[in-house]
Amino acid sequence: MEVLPHGTRVDVFENIFLVFLGLGTLVGIVVIAYTLYNAYKYRDTEERDDAEEDLPSVGELPTGGKGGKKLFLSFGLSAIIVISLVVWTYGMLLYVEDPGLDNPNDDALEIEIEGFAFDWNYYYENGLETSSVGSGDGMVIPADTPIMIDVTATDVWHTFGISDLRVKADAKPGEHSETWFVAEEPGTYTAECFELCGPGHSDMDSPVEVMPQDEYDAWVDEQLTMTITLEDEAEERITDGFELALEHQENDEFDDDLSVTYSDDEFENGSITIGEIEQGGPYDLAITFEDDEYEEIEETVSFTGPVDETYTVEDPDADDEDDEGEDEDEDEEEPDNDTEDADDTNDDTTEDGGDDE
Structure with a gap:
C-alpha cells in the first residue's frame, strides 16, 4: 500500500x-x-542611417510589433x-x-514529545516511554515508516526539530503542534531545540535512532519485558502455591483484554519473564497464595520499559509470633512493677513509723 x-x-x-x-x-x-x-541586433554600426529609420518621436507610442x-x-x-x-x-x-495519515489503517507510528529544560521525553502509543536525559535512548523509530508526532512543553517555549529529516514543530506549554516525517535511511540523527529557551539551550539535543523494521520490533519486544521473582525473608525462592495476576489500569479503554494470569507452573525457580504483553502503561499486580500461606502482594507496576522486580513475601504467622512474644515480654515486666510498688509501700510505712516516734 x-x-x-x-x-x-x-x-x-x-x-x-x-x-x-x-x-x-x-x-x-x-x-x-x-x-x-537584442543587444546584438540593435547594436550601433556605421552602416546605420538614422534618417532612414522610422523612429518614434517623444510622446508618441511605438507602432509595429505585429x-x-x-x-x-x-x-x-x-x-x-x-x-x-x-x-x-x-x-x-x-x-x-x-x-492523510489519520486513517487507522495507515501504517503510521504516533509519538508524543514533551520538551522541558533541557531535554525531551517521548511517549509511544504502545505505552513505552523514553527520554534524552543522561544516557537515555532518546527517540527510537523504524525506517521507512511515517512518524506522527504531537509536540508540547512543560515550562517554556521550545522548538523540536531534526534538520536532516526536514521536520520542525513548536513546543509550547499548554499547546500541541502536530506534524510528521519519514526517515528512509537507518542511522543516528540528532533532534535539537531551535528556540532560545535558557542557559542550557545549546545542549538541548537528543539522539534519534532509526532502525530497520525487524530491529525496531526486537527493540520494542525487549522494552516490553517484565521479570517477576518471588523470595521469602530468607531470600529463598518461592516455587509453588501462588498465582500472579496483571491488569492494565485503563483496561476498559482498549479493544483487547489487557489482563493476564500466571500460575506457579509457569514460573521457573520462582521467576517468570513475561514477553507477550504488547501494551505498556500502569498495571495492577496481585500475587495470591494458597491457604493464605503468605500475605497477598498488591502493587502498581509502571510498565513503560523493561521491568525486573523481586518481591519478598511475608509469613503472616511470623507476625502473630512476634505479637505473642511482645505480650510475653510485657507479662514478664509486670511482676517487677509489682515489686517496685511493694518496695514503695514499705518505704512509706517506715517513714510513717519514724514520724510517729
Missing part, C-alpha cells in the same frame, strides 16, 4: 526546490539570451507559469501539513 503518494517531507521540499531551480534557470537563460540577441502579439504571448506564458507554480506549490505544502 502506498502510504505516502508524494513521498516524504524531504522528497517534497527537494521537489519544490528542484522545480523552482529548474524554472528559474530556464527563465534566466531565456531572458539573458533574448537580451543578448499588433502586440509578442507582448501578449510573453505575458500570457508568464501568467500561466506563475499561476501553475503557485497552485502546485500550495498543494504540496498542504500535503506536508496533512499527508
